[in-house]
């Protein structure tokens with residue numbers, strides 16, 4: 322079997338590619354670091370179409386003293402809108418306001434086509450709103466350059482997707498380890514962190530396995546380990562149990578509960594009432610607007 326090679330590309334180039342290349346651009350910084358923003362590169366798998374895991378060099382925007390003194394909500398949306406051009410234009414989100422505090426666990430529900438993924442892409446700094454403001458950790462993201470947005474994304478946001486997006490030709494350990502490749506952290510320590518993350522999700526017994534031989538639930542656990550290895554400020558999950566049966570889903574949801582109990586902030590998009598019921602807060606998107614449903 323051909324061993325995949327990786328190439329480094331700029332974030333802009335990666336963003337021009339498939340979503341997974343970009344959103345898998347994970348960074349390893351456990352939190353804000355002093356200093357400016359470093360150049361951003363990500364890894365994509367040569368000749369591969371899915372599952373590229375990447376890591377960004379990880380300087381992220383440093384917090385000012387005021388921010389440290391008064392922690393801002395992790396996420397704050399103020400009158401946010403997203404319109405896609407067309408004839409007529411498609412107003413997917415209108416005047417959406419939302420505050421997600423540190424430690425919140427929020428699910429986003431709503432009918433198909435309502436704009437849930439659109440919202441998640443904006444929260445993940447993969448897309449920009451056409452109106453309104455999005456503050457991440459109190460930092461207004463609207464006027465940030467793509468490089469700054471990529472660095473923020475790499476340092477503060479973890480992603481989990483319905484279809485896992487693991488590198489098929491890399492071991493479980495490598496899939497998690499690669500997420501920290503350009504973190505500046507020495508390899509030995511990166512390995513320790515990867516091992517700890519995999520232990521955290523109950524996957525220590527499958528370190529050398531390749532993703533194709535794992536069960537769906539196991540793959541999602543590895544994806545969660547990859548998402549949390551950099552200690553993100555928020556975990557964004559898009560239908561994380563969409564490809565899992567109910568028993569396996571329950572295991573992943575238990576894992577989310579544990580991560581939440583450890584203080585992680587979670588925003589989870591779901592169609593599934595069982596998933597939604599696990600969260601402390603539920604918001605619903607319909608007809609372009611978002612409202613709290615308890």
Ligand SMILES: Nc1ncnc2c1ncn2[C@@H]1O[C@H](COP(=O)(O)OP(=O)(O)OP(=O)(O)O)[C@@H](O)[C@H]1O
Nearest residue numbers: 405406411413431432433434435436437438439440
């Ligand atoms: N880049 C785009 N350009 C034009 N229209 C888009 C774009 N992205 C999404 N849309 C449209 O915006 C609407 C909302 O899409 P979105 O994927 O956010 O819905 P969703 O609530 O996640 O749906 P589902 O539950 O079916 O996944 C849809 O009508 C979709 O076709």
